[in-house]
Amino acid sequence: MSAAPVAERARESESVWSRAWSFVRRHVLTVxxxxxxxxxxxxxxxxxxFSFNDPAGRYxxxxxxxxxxxxxxxxxxxxxxxxxxLSLEIALIASIVATALGxxxxxxxxxxxxxGRGATNLLIFLPLxxxxxxxxASLLTLFLNLNVVFGFTTILIAHIMFCIxxxxxxxxxxxxxxxxxxxxxxxxxGANEWVTFRKVTLPxxxxxxxxxxxxxxxxSIDDFVVTYFNSGPETTFPLFVWGAAxxxxxxxxxxxxxxxxxxAVVGMVANVLFQMxxxxxxxxx
Amino acid sequence: xxFLHRNRxxxxxxxxxxxxxYLALFFLVPLGFLAYQSLQSGTxxxxxxxxxxxxxxxxxxxxxxxxxxxxxxxxxxxTLLALLLGYPLAYWIAFRGGRxxxxxxxxxxxxxxxxxxxxxxxxxxxxxDQGPVVGFLRDIGVLGSDGRVLATSTxxxxxxxxxxxxxxxxxxYVSLEQIDQRLIEAAQDLYASKxxxxxxxxxxxxxxxxxAGTLLTFIPAAGDFINAQLxxxxxxHMIGNVIQSKFLELTDYPAAASMxxxxxxxxxxxxxxxxxxxxxxxxxx
Numbered sequence: 001m002s003a004a005p006v007a008e009r010a011r012e013s014e015s016v017w018s019r020a021w022s023f024v025r026r027h028v029l030t031v032x033x034x035x036x037x038x039x040x041x042x043x044x045x046x047x048x049x050f051s052f053n054d055p056a057g058r059y060x061x062x063x064x065x066x067x068x069x070x071x072x073x074x075x076x077x078x079x080x081x082x083x084x085x086l087s088l089e090i091a092l093i094a095s096i097v098a099t100a101l102g103x104x105x106x107x108x109x110x111x112x113x114x115x116g117r118g119a120t121n122l123l124i125f126l127p128l129x130x131x132x133x134x135x136x137a138s139l140l141t142l143f144l145n146l147n148v149v150f151g152f153t154t155i156l157i158a159h160i161m162f163c164i165x166x167x168x169x170x171x172x173x174x175x176x177x178x179x180x181x182x183x184x185x186x187x188x189x190g191a192n193e194w195v196t197f198r199k200v201t202l203p204x205x206x207x208x209x210x211x212x213x214x215x216x217x218x219x220s221i222d223d224f225v226v227t228y229f230n231s232g233p234e235t236t237f238p239l240f241v242w243g244a245a246x247x248x249x250x251x252x253x254x255x256x257x258x259x260x261x262x263x264a265v266v267g268m269v270a271n272v273l274f275q276m277x278x279x280x281x282x283x284x285x
Numbered sequence: 286x287x288f289l290h291r292n293r294x295x296x297x298x299x300x301x302x303x304x305x306x307y308l309a310l311f312f313l314v315p316l317g318f319l320a321y322q323s324l325q326s327g328t329x330x331x332x333x334x335x336x337x338x339x340x341x342x343x344x345x346x347x348x349x350x351x352x353x354x355x356x357x358x359x360x361x362x363x364t365l366l367a368l369l370l371g372y373p374l375a376y377w378i379a380f381r382g383g384r385x386x387x388x389x390x391x392x393x394x395x396x397x398x399x400x401x402x403x404x405x406x407x408x409x410x411x412x413x414d415q416g417p418v419v420g421f422l423r424d425i426g427v428l429g430s431d432g433r434v435l436a437t438s439t440x441x442x443x444x445x446x447x448x449x450x451x452x453x454x455x456x457x458y459v460s461l462e463q464i465d466q467r468l469i470e471a472a473q474d475l476y477a478s479k480x481x482x483x484x485x486x487x488x489x490x491x492x493x494x495x496x497a498g499t500l501l502t503f504i505p506a507a508g509d510f511i512n513a514q515l516x517x518x519x520x521x522h523m524i525g526n527v528i529q530s531k532f533l534e535l536t537d538y539p540a541a542a543s544m545x546x547x548x549x550x551x552x553x554x555x556x557x558x559x560x561x562x563x564x565x566x567x568x569x570x
Contacts, residue, residue: 033377036370037392043407043447044399050410061410101304112297123305127312129500131508131552133525134545137532138315141322141542161311164304222400224511229532241402245515249406257403264398265391272387 044261051254059248070251074259077252083240084256086152087221090236094159095216101160102167103209109168110175128165135162136229143230150232158230159223163216170215174208218264323542333539341543349527349544353551356523359438359513360506361555363445367453367502368495370446375457375494376487379464386462393454401448405515408444409435412516436518444512449505453498460494461487496563500556507552524548 024031050060054067075081109120127135139158148154182204186196224238231239241253323341325333346353378389396404412418412434422428434440464487472482510525524544531541 029373029377030381033374033381036374039370039447040392040396040450043404043411044395046407046410047399047403050407061413062415101307104300105304108297108300112300114294114297120301120305123308123313127308129504131505131525131548133508133510133528134316134319134549135312137528137541137545138319139311140532141318141538142311142315144538145318145322157311160307164308168304218397222397224402228529238400238402241400241406245402245406253403253406257400260400261395261398265395268391268394268398269388272391275387276384 047254047261048258051251051258053251053254055251057248060251060254061248070255074252074255077244077250079235080240080252080256083235083237086234087237090152090155090159091217091220094156094163094220095213098160098163098216099167099171099209099212102164102212103171103205105164105168106171106175110172110178124165124168127162128169132162132223132225133229136226139226140229150230151234154230154232155227155234155236158226159220162223162226163219166215166219167212170212171205171208174205178204214267221260319542319545322538323546325539327539329536329538338539341539342547345540345544345547349524352522352524352527353547355438355521356507356525356548357551357555359442359445359523360503360509363442363449363506364453364499364503366442366446367450368457368499371450371454371457371498372491372495375454375461379458379461380466390455390458393451393458396447397451402511402515405444405448405511408440408447409515412440412443435516436521438517438521440516441512441521441523444516445506445509448509448512449502452501452505456497456501457491457494460491460497464490492563496560499559503555503559504552507555508548 050063051070052066052068053060053063054065054069055062056064070076075084105120105124108114109117136158139154139161142148143150143154183196183200186200187193191199222238223236224242227236227239228242235243237256241249244250244253321335322333324338325335326338326341327333374393378386378393382389399407410416414433414435419428419432419434422434423430423432428434468490469482469486472486473479477485507523508525510523510529513521513523513526525548528541528544528548531537531544
């Protein structure tokens with residue numbers, strides 16, 4: 001009389017297990033993906049959490065209490081504000097100049113058949129595939145041998161250099177998937193080349209130019225290695241972090257790091273959502 | 286207006302000139318100076334003089350062979366780890382991400398929005414001796430009661446893997462995302478199992494992404510010195526640490542310059558071997 005329910009229960013538990021197993025099999029990749037996201041986010045969570053830490057001693061490594069003070073007092077550490085200002089100035093100028101130069105190269109590569117194309121592509125590709133330490137070291141030897149005084153200018157020269165290739169690649173990608181007929185139509189309707197460029201080409205590649213600007217800005221403001229070799233007495237934000245790390249980085253470093261992260265993520269999410277909405281309205285139209 | 290038409294052959298060069306001139310001046314010429322410096326001899330106090338001092342190269346290889354080998358090993362292992370971790374994730378986003386793909390990609394790029402040095406310092410916090418990771422590993426007996434993760438080669442490789450992970454995952458995603466789903470369906474219609482369809486269709490089609498991701502990860506990883514500096518110990522120092530200290534602390538420019546070129550040559554050699562292997566695999570597969 002007890003055999004039937006036992007068998008029933010056994011079958012039930014077996015089906016629970018097999019169902020669980022098939023669930024795992026079906027979702028193993030999804031589970032893995034979310035674990036990978038946790039792995040990617042973990043250090044970022046630590047950075048943000050420790051920006052609210054109230055460290056007992058000099059080291060901001062162990063959690064010892066919540067406080068808003070670091071955010072209120074973000075420039076309470078000597079040198080931090082000027083480092084941040086320098087980083088922003090360099091990133092702004094470098095991204096504008098590099099994007100301008102890079103856009104022109106991209107236009108030439110996407111529009112014209114010309115002699116020296118292969119060499120041009122190589123010259124764009126090489127800086128991208130050279131380790132940063134070699135880029136930094138070679139500029140350092142140039143400036144040393146020419147007795148150039150290290151400072152703002154040398155940092156700026158370096159940043160524009162390693163940003164150009166990124167700008168070219170970004171803008172070129174957009175130009176290649178671009179309908180030439182639109183420009184031909186404008187010319188057929190009597191627009192000259194300059195007007196066509198201003199009224200047709202430029203608006204169409206504007207998103208790519210903006211993307212290149214943002215990419216260059218992000219790369220520049222984050223650069224440590226090349227800047228370290230060519231900064232002389234100047235201190236950018238990453239250099240400040242490097243110096244501070246040797247004696248124990250203050251929580252204000254985490255505040256700036258978190259702030260940069262939050263601004264970037266909000267911008268990216270807004271951009272993605274905007275694109276999704278535009279795609280959906282384009283699909284319904 | 287007629288100007289552009291008449292000189293049509295000239296306009297690509299006009300577009301290219303400013304950017305390429307800049308790259309020539311601040312990328313190629315500095316490399317020349319680095320080569321020039323690498324063949325000099327003397328001391329910093331007396332001054333360096335050019336005399337075809339090829340001995341610098343032999344000294345670099347002889348005295349720092351261990352550092353070169355370690356750099357290539359760490360970079361190789363980290364690249365492999367990033368590939369193994371990144372492929373399933375990129376696959377999941379590309380094939381299961383649906384309309385949230387672009388938003389999910391943000392998780393991959395997110396680490397880039399936190400300054401490189403700050404996210405490395407966050408790993409220092411996570412892997413600290415009194416931190417949860419080390420505590421757990423000690424409890425389950427993987428580490429001895431006074432075992433450490435920081436200052437070991439494991440920590441350095443883990444840091445490199447994390448820091449360059451997006452360089453691997455993004456190209457993987459791009460190549461997987463471009464695959465025409467119908468090809469995979471066709472394979473399955475022709476009685477290929479899911480696994481077989483993956484091995485024979487998806488994997489070969491994603492190979493360009495694998496190659497691009499591998500190169501984009503390996504090259505900067507081999508020249509890195511930040512992870513070895515912040516997460517490692519002098520025993521885990523890579524060639525980047527030596528180049529950096531010879532340039533900026535010891536001012537032994539010729540030695541540092543020759544090491545930079547040996548590093549570039551070593552990387553090129555590895556890339557060439559890799560291209561060979563991937564190429565033949567593609568032919569036989």
